[in-house]
Amino acid sequence: MVSLKDVAEHAGVSPSTVSRVLSEKPVVNENTRIRVMDAVRFLDYKPNELAKSLKLGRSNTIALMVPSIQNMIFPAITRGVEDTAKKAGYTVILCNTDEDVEEEKRYITRLRTRFIDGFIVASMLPGSDHIRKLWREGFPVVLTCRIYDDSIDAVGIDNETAAFEATQYLIRGGHKKIAFALGREEIPLYRDRFAGYRRALDSAGLPYDEELVIRETIGTGSFYFLTQNLIKRGTRPDAILASSDPKAFVVMRALHDAGLSIPDDVSVMGIDNVETSSQIEPPLSTVAQPLYEIGALAASKLIRQIQHKEKTGKLAPAQVDILKTDLIIRKSTR
């Protein structure tokens, strides 16, 4: 490996001078600058980022923590993060946490020993204190898919409203018995969507029927069976709103296998708009989250925060950005 010192020798100057021209310090004589640059090119010198990091206490690296990259909403978010990080000269480390708080903590402590510059945390569980602590210590963090309150930087959507709009759309389409496929209730995201569903029912004067909510409970079995049970129970809904697109896929499969047609017998709607949603048959009506933009914005917020901290020594006040969703009507609803 060719080092700064080699360049210095080759150019007949001191290492410090080379360092100066490479960090574009304005104080260096044009002639020596040229001589140094020639040597740099001649030796094809690449500065050692690790040494720089050690000296400077930052690594130009950020971590993206997701429950699982296999969860269909995360590839797009991840791509948004990576693209904007790359543009700003940052590298991203991918961490799958499986929603395991201990795993998350382990990652955080491990990465901090490498001078990681910041974290984008995209898990969905209710806030645990280790993230708050991180923030309080002055560490750049941006939350996504999980917003505690307005005390930590975050970007997300208004889940309550998203579900409200979906339900409202269904109601306007003449649906009267709208079921709801509710994901694990300890996840705030799903609770919010559930609340939106109920509010829409309310404000349309439709009764809320506990019978019509399919609850994913561990042990009770999957949505597939729950959906088929619901139908067999005789109280057949005329529409089902799923609390996420992947859940809608399962619901659709159950309906189909039970011999029901979508949307003729029952409309199905999701929330998320993952890539697959437009590819299934029938294409799923849904409320789109701007996934790529969420990732991109999270990354640029984080980087801004990192740079702010470098300048001023502390974090800028937290700010949460709520991106707008988009009602997308395809063919799974009538």
Added chain:
Amino acid sequence: MVSLKDVAEHAGVSPSTVSRVLSEKPVVNENTRIRVMDAVRFLDYKPNELAKSLKLGRSNTIALMVPSIQNMIFPAITRGVEDTAKKAGYTVILCNTDEDVEEEKRYITRLRTRFIDGFIVASMLPGSDHIRKLWREGFPVVLTCRIYDDSIDAVGIDNETAAFEATQYLIRGGHKKIAFALGREEIPLYRDRFAGYRRALDSAGLPYDEELVIRETIGTGSFYFLTQNLIKRGTRPDAILASSDPKAFVVMRALHDAGLSIPDDVSVMGIDNVETSSQIEPPLSTVAQPLYEIGALAASKLIRQIQHKEKTGKLAPAQVDILKTDLIIRKSTR
């Protein structure tokens, strides 16, 4: 940040001693060992990995380069990589290259300045020399989804055979006019799959009909229109084998929108078995790649190679692993 020196002072020993107990060197007195460990715990000392990396010339970090994490085969592969890397104490950096060789090179040079320990390169383009060069320089690399020859470590599947088996299955099912939806031909993967298709036709004594191959050419339009054209041309196929699952989705959509029923009017088959394949309607028959295992094996090969290099100073002989595929029959074929 608490450093090794702090621990040393606190324990009343020299930094080297602390270093020794922490790297579990056997030569240290039990008593001082305990004293040091107490200090470590008391100060909650975490070694600075960056400093270690700088000193040792390795970072316990590997890079995973994929065309795009949004390409549906990569989330599972990525998860396989990350899981096994994590278990071995490695961190993974995710790089989206968009199949752009220059981008790939830029990543490589940039990451090398951080003492990256190895690369998993999962792009699909024919081999460019920068990867070969990397390998020749003694840098651990494992290729995946792209096998040049047997001179570089790699893991993948036998694409020719995969397509052969799919075609053969279709033929056995009584299909006589089997179309093929062929991805960009500069990608060897697709060429191989195409070859397998042709060989199966051949060995069954079925004629190869150029009319029946839908070629994705830039500018000619998407598979959607190509498929509909094929149908309108009058030579309606009784089956279509797509060179990848995502392409099969488009084909299915085109067929559906043209009023044809799958599999009654035409069978559709894919190759890959991405997650969505089982979720669409009808569920797609396909040849499964063991995606997670590909990622996991790639990572463990890479790590083994890294460790081999640390021991011996050079790479172990290249070895390419061909994982077996799995014919999965669902409902898109009759």
Added chain:
DNA sequence: CTGAAAGCGCTAACAG
């Protein structure tokens, strides 16, 4: 404008 020197936090000879 440039060089010498110190040091980021760690490990590894080399002595003792």
Added chain:
DNA sequence: CTGTTAGCGCTTTCAG
């Protein structure tokens, strides 16, 4: 068994 020393490759005072 343990301490001293040097140094990984870089940046940054501090002098000059």
